[in-house]
Every structure is written in C-alpha cells, then in structure tokens.
Amino acid sequence: MSTNDRGTVKVENGRYRFEGKFHYGYPNDPIRNEDGELMGVTNPRDLTHVHMYGGEAPFFEGLGQGKLLGTRCDNSNCEANGSIFIPFRIHCPDCLSKNTIVDMTETAQKGATVHTFMITERTGAFNTLPKPIRFVNVEFEGVPTILMGYLSVGEPKIGMKVIPIFNTTNPTFTILDLSWVPEETNETELPEGYTFG
Amino acid sequence: MIKFSKRQLKTPKMQRPVYLVTGGMSKFGRSIPEKRTEELVIDAFVEAAEFIDKSPAELKEYIHSCYYGHFADHFGDQLLGESVIHDRLGLDPLGNVGIKTGGATGGSTLWEAFKAVASGYSDCVLAMGWERMDEVPTDEGNNYIASAADKDWETPLGHIYTGYYAVMAQKYWQVFGKEEDSFRQTMAEIAVKNRGYARMNPHAQGPMDITVDDVINSPVVAYPLRALDCCLMSVGAACAILCDEKTANELTDNPLEIHVAAGSHTLRVADRRDMEIPLLPNESPDQYKDLGNRFPGGDRYPGFTGFLAARMAAYYGYRMAGVIDPVEDFDLVELHDAFTISDIQTYEDIGIRPYGEGRTYVESGDCYLTNPKTGEPGKLPANLSGGLIGNMHAVGATGIMQAIEIGQHIWGRWAEMHEDQSKWDLFGRTKPDDWTNLQVDGAKRGLAISHAGVGSHVTATILVHPDHQLERNES
Numbered sequence: 001m002s003t004n005d006r007g008t009v010k011v012e013n014g015r016y017r018f019e020g021k022f023h024y025g026y027p028n029d030p031i032r033n034e035d036g037e038l039m040g041v042t043n044p045r046d047l048t049h050v051h052m053y054g055g056e057a058p059f060f061e062g063l064g065q066g067k068l069l070g071t072r073c074d075n076s077n078c079e080a081n082g083s084i085f086i087p088f089r090i091h092c093p094d095c096l097s098k099n100t101i102v103d104m105t106e107t108a109q110k111g112a113t114v115h116t117f118m119i120t121e122r123t124g125a126f127n128t129l130p131k132p133i134r135f136v137n138v139e140f141e142g143v144p145t146i147l148m149g150y151l152s153v154g155e156p157k158i159g160m161k162v163i164p165i166f167n168t169t170n171p172t173f174t175i176l177d178l179s180w181v182p183e184e185t186n187e188t189e190l191p192e193g194y195t196f197g
Numbered sequence: 198m199i200k201f202s203k204r205q206l207k208t209p210k211m212q213r214p215v216y217l218v219t220g221g222m223s224k225f226g227r228s229i230p231e232k233r234t235e236e237l238v239i240d241a242f243v244e245a246a247e248f249i250d251k252s253p254a255e256l257k258e259y260i261h262s263c264y265y266g267h268f269a270d271h272f273g274d275q276l277l278g279e280s281v282i283h284d285r286l287g288l289d290p291l292g293n294v295g296i297k298t299g300g301a302t303g304g305s306t307l308w309e310a311f312k313a314v315a316s317g318y319s320d321c322v323l324a325m326g327w328e329r330m331d332e333v334p335t336d337e338g339n340n341y342i343a344s345a346a347d348k349d350w351e352t353p354l355g356h357i358y359t360g361y362y363a364v365m366a367q368k369y370w371q372v373f374g375k376e377e378d379s380f381r382q383t384m385a386e387i388a389v390k391n392r393g394y395a396r397m398n399p400h401a402q403g404p405m406d407i408t409v410d411d412v413i414n415s416p417v418v419a420y421p422l423r424a425l426d427c428c429l430m431s432v433g434a435a436c437a438i439l440c441d442e443k444t445a446n447e448l449t450d451n452p453l454e455i456h457v458a459a460g461s462h463t464l465r466v467a468d469r470r471d472m473e474i475p476l477l478p479n480e481s482p483d484q485y486k487d488l489g490n491r492f493p494g495g496d497r498y499p500g501f502t503g504f505l506a507a508r509m510a511a512y513y514g515y516r517m518a519g520v521i522d523p524v525e526d527f528d529l530v531e532l533h534d535a536f537t538i539s540d541i542q543t544y545e546d547i548g549i550r551p552y553g554e555g556r557t558y559v560e561s562g563d564c565y566l567t568n569p570k571t572g573e574p575g576k577l578p579a580n581l582s583g584g585l586i587g588n589m590h591a592v593g594a595t596g597i598m599q600a601i602e603i604g605q606h607i608w609g610r611w612a613e614m615h616e617d618q619s620k621w622d623l624f625g626r627t628k629p630d631d632w633t634n635l636q637v638d639g640a641k642r643g644l645a646i647s648h649a650g651v652g653s654h655v656t657a658t659i660l661v662h663p664d665h666q667l668e669r670n671e672s
Contacts, residue, residue, distance in 0.1 A: 023620065039230055043274060056349065079200070087467050094199070114320050116368035116501050120419040124339030124356030133355045137364050137467070144470045146501070147362065150354055158371055158494075174353050 009050050016050065023047040057092035058101055063178050064171030065081040067197025068108050068164050070143065071099035084143045104140065105197060108164045111183055112138045115146045115157035127177065136180050138162060152191050169193035199472045206475075209458060211315035216445035216576075217454035217660060218321075218600035219256075224624040225402045225433035225589035228331035234273065234434070235285040238327055241434040241594075242286060242371040248614075256483075257286075259444060261319035263293035266326030267308030270297075271341050273329050277544060282325065299345050300535065302326060303435070303596025304457070304647025304656030310439045311457040318356045319443040324581040326593035327434035334441045338430070338595075343636040346652060347402035347465045359427075362651050363419035365466060366538045368501040370421045372494040373553055376654070381421060385412035388425045388586055390565065391534060395583025396629050400598075402589050403429045407617045412537075419493040426537040428585035435594035435601060451461030451608055454666065455600070456517040456659040460509025464653045466501060474498050475505075475512050477548035479622035485552060486557045492553050504539075505649060506655035507546035514644075515548070519667030523549050524543050524563065528640040529606055531599035533648035534584040543646060547657070549577065549598045566635055576640070596647030600658050603643035607662050641665035 007022035026044040033039050053060055062069045070086040074163060078095035084102060085093075092099055118135040127133075134151040152165060167177040170193050179194060187196065221244025223237040232240075239253075246256040263286075265279040275281065279295040298305040303326040310324035330338055340356040351361055374380035389409055395401035407425065415425040438448070445452035463469055466508040474485055489496025499505040511523075520526045530549070534540040544555035562568035582588045582602040585595060605611045612634045616618075621628040642665060645658040661667070 021502075033230075051348070054348070060349075085468075087347075087465060089468075093468075114370075116364045118360055118363040118367050118419050120355065120357060120363065121335070122339070122355075122357050122359060122418060124341075124343050124358075125336040127338055127356045128353075129355055133357075133360060134526055135354065135360050135364050144421060146466070148354065148364070148465070148467050158368070165437045175350050176353050 005046050036168060056088055056161050059088040060173050060175075060177070063166055064168055064173060065174075066101055066105070066166045066168045066181065066195060069106045070102050070104040072102045073101045078100065086140060086143050086145060103142070105164070107140055107142070109196070110141070111163065111172055112140050112180070113159040114156055114158055114160045114162055115139045117151070119156070136162065144145050149175070149178055149180050151181065152179040152194065153185050153189050164197065165190055165194045166197045168195045168197065199470050200650055201475070203452075206512070211312075213315060213441055215311050215314045216440050217455045217604055218440050218445050218448045218452050219245045219248045220437040220597065220604060222435045222598055222601060223433045224595070225400050225431045225591055225620045227402060227430065227432070229432045230331070230635065233326055234278070234329045234366045235282060236264070237432070237434040238282050238286065238325060238436070241325065241436045242323075245438060245523040246438050248500070249354060251448070252615055256438065256448075257288065258289060258322050259440070259448060260288065260319040261321055262291055263288055263323045263325065264296060264306050264310040264313065265293060266296045266302040266324070266597065268297050268299060268302040268328060268592040269330065269341060271344070272332060272334070272338070275571060277582050279499070282327070286325075288323070291664065299649030299652035300533065300590070300592055301596060301603050301647040301649040301654040301656055302593040303598065304645065305459065305596070305654060305656055306593065307437060307439075307455070307596060307658050308457040308459050310437070311455060311493070314439050314441055315424070321438065321440045321448075323345065323436060323438060324471075324597060325434065325436040326591075328591040328593045328627055329432050330430050330592075331432050349448060350465055350467065356499050359419055362539075363422055365501045365651060366419070366422055366536060369538055369542055369609050372492050372502060373555070375492075380556055381413060382409055384421070384426060384541065385409040385558050387534065387537040387540050388412045391580045391584040392425075394581050394635060395587025396657050397633055397635050398583050398588055398615055399624050399626055399628070400433075401583045401587055402431055404583065405587070422538065426556060428535045428590045429588075429636065431589035431591040433589055433591035433594055435591075437600055438595050449469060452660040452663070453604055453607055454663050456514055456661070457656055458510050458514035458517055459537050459656045460506040460513070461655065462499070462504070462506040462652050464651075466651050467507075469499060471497055471503070472499070472505075474503075474552065475508055477508070477511055478515055478520070479548050480551065490554055495553060502542065502558040503552065504542060504546045504648065504652040504655060506652045507543055509654045510646070510657035511547040514659055516670070518659040518661060519669035520659065521667075523644060527577055527642050527644050529578045529581060529637045531582060531602055531643070531645040532579055532584065533584050533595070533646050534580055535590070535648065536669055537586070540647075543648070547640060547646060566637065578637055581611075581637070596645060596656060596658065599645035601659060602646055603660050606637045606640040606642070607635065607643060607660060608639075642667075
C-alpha cells in the first residue's frame with residue numbers, strides 16, 4: 001500500500017470525513033494439496049478501521065504531553081467515593097457517575113512499584129515493540145488498580161520502583177506512548193523520542 | 198474493596214430440573230484442511246445421535262431451540278457463522294442464538310441451553326460449539342486472540358495474549374510457588390499427566406508420552422511457562438442435548454441431571470479491585486486470615502493470583518447442586534488447564550484445595566485416576582480426556598467436550614467411546630499398544646470448569662446421576 005493515498009479521517013460537524021483509500025483488494029490464489037487437488041482459496045485484502053476514544057481521549061492525548069491521567073469518583077453517595085482509577089475509567093464502576101479527571105503524573109514520578117512482570121519473545125502480527133517485551137504491571141500509592149505497561153530500560157523484578165516515561169516527541173496516541181523505567185534512570189538511556197514528561 | 202449484595206449472591210433456582218441426554222464430538226486437530234467447519238459439526242451431531250441409538254433425523258425431531266458457541270468470528274472471516282451451521286444441520290426454522298465468552302464459550306453455551314430448558318421455553322435443546330483457528334498464520338492468529346484483550350489498553354502491547362496472562366502466572370509462581378524447583382516440578386507433572394491421558398483418547402490432538410524433565414526443558418514461552426505447559430490451539434466441534442425430565446426419559450434410560458452456573462471478572466486484569474474472599478461451603482471465615490503471612494504478597498484478593506470468576510461459578514454452582522466438598526462430592530473433574538499454573542490456581546478457586554495449597558492436589562496424587570503414591574484410585578481424577586493441554590482447545594467446543602467426557606464416565610461408557618479401533622482408524626490416529634481404560638469406576642457426579650482468558654468468564658457445569666443427588670439447602 002502506498003502511504004501517499006492512505007486513508008485519513010476527520011470529524012466535522014459530528015460526522016466522519018473519510019479521505020484517501022481505506023481498503024485494497026487483491027486476486028485470490030487457489031490452495032492445493034500435494035496431489036494437486038483443490039482444497040480452498042486465499043482471501044487477501046488490506047483494510048483500515050477507525051476507532052474513537054470517546055471519553056478516554058484526554059488520557060491518550062495526555063500521554064503525548066507527558067501526563068498520566070487517571071479518574072476519581074467524587075460521588076459522595078458512592079462507596080467508591082475518592083477511589084482513583086488507572087486505567088482511566090470514564091464512569092465509576094459502582095455508581096456509574098462521571099468521574100473527575102485527575103493528573104497522576106507526580107504520584108507516578110514519585111515511584112510506582114512493579115506488582116508483577118513478564119518477559120516474552122513472542123508477539124502477534126502488527127507488534128511494534130522491540131523484542132523481548134518486558135511487561136510490567138504497576139501499582140501506585142493510593143490507587144486500587146494495577147496498570148499494565150512495558151519496561152524500556154533494565155530488567156523487571158517484583159517490588160522494583162519505576163517511573164513513567166512518555167513518547168512526547170512523536171506520539172502515536174496509543175498506550176505505547178507510556179512506558180516505564182527503573183527509578184534513577186538517566187535521560188540518555190531512554191528510547192528515542194521518550195522523555196520524563 | 199468491593200462488596201456484593203445478598204441479591205447478587207442468591208443461589209440460582211431453576212423452574213425445573215434439566216438433564217444431559219447425550220453428546221458427541223468430532224476429531225480435534227491443529228488443522229483439519231480436508232473438512233469445512235460444518236462437516237465437523239455434523240460429525241459431532243451424528244455421534245450424539247448414535248450414542249442414544251437414534252438417527253440424526255430422529256434426534257432433530259425433539260430439538261426446539263439451539264445454542265451455538267463459537268468465539269472467534271474473525272478467524273473464520275464469517276459473521277453469523279452460527280446461521281451457516283444451523284442451516285447445514287437442517288434445523289431451520291428453530292430459534293437459535295450465538296454465544297461468545299472467550300475461552301469459556303463452550304461452558305457458556307451449556308449455561309444458555311440449560312436455562313432455556315429450566316425456564317420451560319424448550320423441552321429439548323441443542324448446545325453445539327466449535328472453533329476454527331487454522332485459517333490464518335500463527336502470528337495473525339496471535340493478533341486475533343490478543344484482540345480479545347482491551348484494544349486500547351492491552352492489545353497494542355505486543356499483540357500477544359499469552360503475555361497478558363503470563364504476568365498473573367509470574368505473580369502466582371513467585372508468591373505461592375515461591376519460585377521453588379519443587380513447584381516447577383509439580384507444574385510439569387500436570388503436563389505429563391494430561392498429555393499421557395490424551396494418549397487413550399482417539400479425538401485428542403496432543404497425546405504425548407513425556408517426562409517431567411521434557412516439560413522443564415521445553416522452550417520458554419514466557420517464564421516460568423514453557424511450551425509443554427501450554428494448551429493446544431485446535432479445530433473441532435462438540436455438542437450436547439439437554440432436556441426436561443419427561444423428554445429426557447423418552448430419549449434415553451440414563452439422563453444425567455445438569456447444573457450450570459457462571460461468574461465473571463474484569464476483562465483487564467488491571468481493573469481488579471480488592472475484596473474479601475467469597476467463601477465456598479467447605480471454607481471457614483477465618484481460614485485465610487494468615488494467608489499473607491504464609492505467602493508474603495498473597496494477602497491481596499483476588500489480586501493477580503485468584504480467578505474470582507471461577508470462585509463465583511463454583512459459589513453458585515455448588516449451592517445449586519448441594520456440593521459441600523468437591524473432593525468428596527465429585528468423582529472426577531475436567532478443568533480448564535490452559536496452562537499448568539492456571540490449573541493449580543483453579544484448584545484453589547473452586548475449593549479442591551484452600552488458597553495457597555493448590556499444588557498439594559497434584560503432589561498428593563489425588564488428581565490421578567490411579568494415585569501414583571499409593572496405587573489406589575485417586576480421590577478426584579482430573580482431565581482424563583487429556584484436557585486442553587493434551588486433548589484440545591477448540592474454544593467454543595471445549596466446555597462441551599468436558600461435559601461429554603464426564604457424562605461418559607457417569608454413564609459407564611467411557612471405554613466404549615474411546616477404545617473402538619474403527620474410531621482411531623476414522624481419525625487417522627494410531628491407538629497405542631498400551632491403551633488403557635480410564636473409566637472412573639462407579640462415577641456418580643462430576644464437575645467441568647470452562648474459563649476465559651485472564652478470567653473474564655468462568656462456568657461450572659455439574660453432572661449428577663439422578664440416583665445420587667446431593668441434599669440441597671433450599672434456604
């Protein structure tokens with residue numbers, strides 16, 4: 001697929017405006033067995049989906065600006081009142097009221113902790129992370145949930161202190177813009193494009 | 198800390214009892230290029246009909262509605278695949294519905310079928326499950342499976358579901374396994390056992406005669422999980438026929454009472470919040486007070502180490518069937534051994550062992566047909582089918598396969614369905630010279646656990662011989 005005519009989308013007046021090509025079809029090929037008998041066919045094509053972040057858009061925009069946003073239930077009648085959610089939840093899972101967005105960058109920078117981790121060489125199609133991937137699941141002071149991410153420097157260990165880094169130079173506007181490094185990592189050790197925010 | 202209301206914890210009460218009448222399975226394989234999915238489904242249905250000496254057409258005359266378990270539409274590149282199957286089975290114009298709950302799809306299909314009969318909507322239903330994961334290359338398959346995780350918060354991280362699961366395995370391994378060689382060995386024993394039992398099953402895709410060392414020396418997938426710790430990826434189909442009492446007795450002399458219950462938990466493990474452990478009938482309120490002392494880091498429930506959905510499926514299901522102690526009350530189980538370590542975790546979630554002590558179920562020898570330590574029958578044999586590790590994980594069919602396998606033991610017909618040379622020949626498989634009858638003598642009750650991914654959905658299917666029902670507390 002040429003990148004020149006790759007499809008782009010804007011939202012204008014509440015409607016999608018599609019420009020460029022979103023799908024490419026190719027001729028199919030027969031699939032035969034060793035005796036030359038027809039078994040089936042291939043069905044090749046490329047296509048692009050679009051996807052809206054809705055109420056989570058501030059979180060993904062925030063990453064590229066070096067911010068880790070969470071949300072908090074401020075409903076005084078809810079048992080979860082005061083709970084801070086990372087992953088960012090638009091609505092409180094208990095009372096379903098709209099949560100308040102809170103900036104958790106400083107909390108994370110003061111030192112988050114690796115709850116568990118995993119190192120794997122295996123990935124699926126479309127992976128863009130360098131291998132092996134070092135998954136880390138990170139706990140924060142005062143947050144009841146445990147965020148999944150990946151470690152960009154060093155080797156993970158349960159209980160190690162980590163701090164967030166952000167792809168602020170050329171953000172992808174996905175969860176990949178957030179990564180983690182051990183406390184006291186030097187800025188020169190960060191992957192290209194990533195900063196401490 | 199989250200809490201449940203009394204209403205949410207109510208024991209499900211059905212309008213009438215439901216019975217498993219028969220079931221059937223296709224061959225299971227990593228790929229079956231010579232057959233369409235529809236052909237595999239028909240193979241399973243024909244086996245179910247023949248099991249009760251009916252022709253497929255005769256059995257179809259009883260069916261009133263249909264429940265189809267098929268998880269991954271995108272693998273087959275066919276939405277509404279259920280309608281294709283329904284048409285090829287010649288079951289129009291009966292009502293039908295597709296069910297998708299990830300790895301628990303088979304169990305959830307039984308859950309829906311069970312409720313349809315229990316409610317009185319239908320007197321006889323078909324629960325059919327299948328999966329076809331062989332029509333894309335492995336890395337595309339991994340990407341598809343990873344799209345069952347959260348597409349914004351998880352999937353971009355490597356597009357590899359095993360990774361999202363493996364962080365939980367790592368936590369359990371370090372906290373409850375204490376990274377001990379002996380625990381690693383226990384994990385490997387499960388893989389050896391299940392692959393060994395699969396050798397006696399002509400349907401099975403992954404039979405192997407291996408040792409603990411073979412497992413421990415197999416390639417690392419995501420440490421501590423190695424290749425031989427992991428389940429299969431399969432193609433195949435399985436079906437069950439569920440009926441009310443009157444219809445069941447018209448179709449067979451030996452229907453088995455069936456109960457199905459379900460639980461759930463967050464799709465993203467990241468969203469789990471702490472809570473008190475919901476207790477099963479064989480547990481006491483104070484028994485977990487020192488769990489964090491005995492297993493440092495293990496005091497957070499469910500944390501990353503427990504499957505709340507499995508706990509809740511057992512919580513409801515045991516009370517529905519009158520089960521107090523699963524080891525005493527069941528004669529065999531089929532568990533969702535997606536990974537050896539998740540098998541151990543599940544022993545705890547469903548009360549076979551208390552939290553923290555799952556490994557002792559294997560180490561005691563209780564989980565074997567014949568306890569290798571004593572030479573006596575194992576107290577609660579597990580996964581005699583070969584499980585997901587040795588038999589198959591054709592996702593939509595898996596939970597149904599488990600129930601059929603247990604049913605064949607309670608019916609006393611396990612050998613008949615696994616020994617016949619013609620079936621081995623039909624599936625192009627070589628029957629081992631040391632083929633052994635795995636029939637559990639006198640089996641009366643069994644349990645199957647069907648489980649999705651990191652624990653988003655779990656079902657508990659309980660089968661009971663009607664002459665051996667347990668006393669139920671109706672309060």
